[in-house]
Amino acid sequence: MKKLWHNCHVATMQNGRYSMIENAAIVTLGNKIDWIGDQQNLPEAQYDETIDLQQAWVTPGFIDCHTHSVFGGNRSVEFEKRLQGVSYAEIAAQGGGIASTVRATREATEEQLLNSALRRVKSLLKDGVTTIEIKSGYGLDYVNERKMLRVIREIGQRLPITVKSTCLAAHALPPEYHEQSDAYIEHICTEMLPKLHQEGLVDAVDAFCEYLAFSPEQVERVFKTAQSLNLPVKIHAEQLSSLAGSRLAARYQALSADHLEYITEDDVKAMAASGTVAVLLPGAFYFLRETKLPLMDLLKQHQVRIALSTDLNPGTSPVLSLRLMLNMGSTLFRLTPEETLAGVTIHAAHALGLQDSHGSLVQGKVADFIAWDIEHPSELTYWLGGDLSKRIVYQGQEISV
Numbered sequence: 001m002k003k004l005w006h007n008c009h010v011a012t013m014q015n016g017r018y019s020m021i022e023n024a025a026i027v028t029l030g031n032k033i034d035w036i037g038d039q040q041n042l043p044e045a046q047y048d049e050t051i052d053l054q055q056a057w058v059t060p061g062f063i064d065c066h067t068h069s070v071f072g073g074n075r076s077v078e079f080e081k082r083l084q085g086v087s088y089a090e091i092a093a094q095g096g097g098i099a100s101t102v103r104a105t106r107e108a109t110e111e112q113l114l115n116s117a118l119r120r121v122k123s124l125l126k127d128g129v130t131t132i133e134i135k136s137g138y139g140l141d142y143v144n145e146r147k148m149l150r151v152i153r154e155i156g157q158r159l160p161i162t163v164k165s166t167c168l169a170a171h172a173l174p175p176e177y178h179e180q181s182d183a184y185i186e187h188i189c190t191e192m193l194p195k196l197h198q199e200g201l202v203d204a205v206d207a208f209c210e211y212l213a214f215s216p217e218q219v220e221r222v223f224k225t226a227q228s229l230n231l232p233v234k235i236h237a238e239q240l241s242s243l244a245g246s247r248l249a250a251r252y253q254a255l256s257a258d259h260l261e262y263i264t265e266d267d268v269k270a271m272a273a274s275g276t277v278a279v280l281l282p283g284a285f286y287f288l289r290e291t292k293l294p295l296m297d298l299l300k301q302h303q304v305r306i307a308l309s310t311d312l313n314p315g316t317s318p319v320l321s322l323r324l325m326l327n328m329g330s331t332l333f334r335l336t337p338e339e340t341l342a343g344v345t346i347h348a349a350h351a352l353g354l355q356d357s358h359g360s361l362v363q364g365k366v367a368d369f370i371a372w373d374i375e376h377p378s379e380l381t382y383w384l385g386g387d388l389s390k391r392i393v394y395q396g397q398e399i400s401v
Contacts, residue, residue: 001048003028003396006039008053011377012361013060016305016342018377019360026058028367031395036361051398053371053391059341059380060361061130061368061394063348064322066258066279068168068313069124069134070117070151073104075314098138098172101314105138105148113151118158120312123320125161126387126401130368130394132161133309133352135206137168141176142192145169149201160394162368164352166234167196170207170214170222185218189225197229204255204353208236209245216248223252232353238262239284250274256307256351260294261285268295272302277351279307280343282328283317296333306335307351308343323388326381337381367396 006025011018025042027035035043078096082088091097105113117134124132134152139145149165156163169188177184196202205226207219214222219235226233232255237245239259246257250270257263257271258279271278278299284290299306308329311317319325326340335343349359357366372380373389380388392399 003049004047005051005053008056008058008371010058010361013342013345014360014362016346018338028396031367033361033363033365033367035363056371057374057377058369058371060345060359061370062128062322062344063131063359064124064129064309065133065307065348065351066309066311067132067134069120070113070148071101071105071138071314072108072113073101098315101138102140106144110147110151114154117151117155120320121155121159122401124322125159127321127323128370128390129322130161131358133164133166135166135168137171140174145192146196149196153201160399164203165201166204166206167202168206172213185221189221193225202231204232204234206234209243210239211241216243216245220248246271250276255353261290261292263295265298268298268302268304272304277305277307277347279309279351280333281309281311282325282332283319284311285332286328287316305347305350306343307347308340321385323380324385327384330381337378340381341377367393369393
């Protein structure tokens with residue numbers, strides 16, 4: 001079906017800039033962009049449908065490239081306890097922290113996990129997210145990681161949203177492997193990853209490289225296994241300390257290295273050389289009251305692509321709005337509104353290996369776009385929260401959420 005979307009302005013986000021077309025038109029054919037440009041240059045053709053966008057500003061659909069949207073329970077009671085003065089260590093000793101999420105996720109049925117995740121993902125969809133990455137990592141054994149990954153796949157069937165699934169079995173040490181981290185990594189590499197990949201449940205592999213999780217040597221074993229399965233890798237690194245995890249990821253041509261508060265200049269140079277995207281997560285930075293900023297000037301100087309994401313998770317970033325992260329990316333990390341918008345469109349597409357099909361509005365790419373009732377694209381970053389009036393188009397079809 002050929003549709004004409006006209007009477008609009010477009011921020012195409014080509015090359016990470018607004019790359020604006022004022023008084024624009026978009027022609028979609030099926031789920032792809034067939035033509036885009038100045039309305040005066042619109043080729044003559046017959047259209048099955050003509051849609052007046054009433055002077056809206058059109059951007060690519062948002063891409064939330066780092067989330068943990070599937071989990072059992074939540075940790076709001078712990079949140080309150082911490083604010084009453086109970087320490088992390090005490091909460092963990094009482095079975096709290098990530099252990100409580102693992103327990104709740106293992107106890108939940110597939111249907112329970114799906115229903116709670118759908119509610120959260122719908123919030124993001126209403127915010128303009130048309131592509132989302134979701135990680136496993138709260139199952140920590142084959143049966144429960146598989147359960148999470150099946151739910152992640154099902155979300156893409158239930159909602160008008162593109163879902164990329166990441167296996168994060170190397171997220172934390174499960175209770176049955178207490179003080180046996182090498183044995184658990186071996187289990188991931190020889191049993192879990194090959195089986196889960198064979199079942200078609202995994203698009204990429206992630207690992208948490210940190211002193212309270214896994215060492216660079218252990219993470220490298222996971223990366224070697226992923227490489228042998230032809231799966232791209234990514235990493236949680238340099239969030240709490242500097243272990244050169246981002247440099248390790250760059251050696252394996254990782255799609256992205258995420259968090260990065262403690263990166264060094266050598267890490268930045270390695271990421272620049274490999275094309276690894278820096279995914280910054282202002283929700284976690286804020287929620288943990290972090291004060292150490294990533295090396296923003298160096299990331300820009302070395303032209304490392306910078307993406308932003310919600311890091312939606314129950315422990316450190318219970319964020320239900322990606323657009324809120326645009327404002328926080330500007331306020332906390334000093335990114336410009338143009339840079340924040342690039343961070344949830346074209347740079348986020350690179351972080352998922354989708355740059356050839358998503359993330360900017362050009363001929364031949366998927367027709368995922370949002371028509372915003374605003375006067376300039378900078379408003380998307382400027383307004384702090386709330387629900388901006390918009391029309392959401394997913395694969396050439398207008399959707400209501």
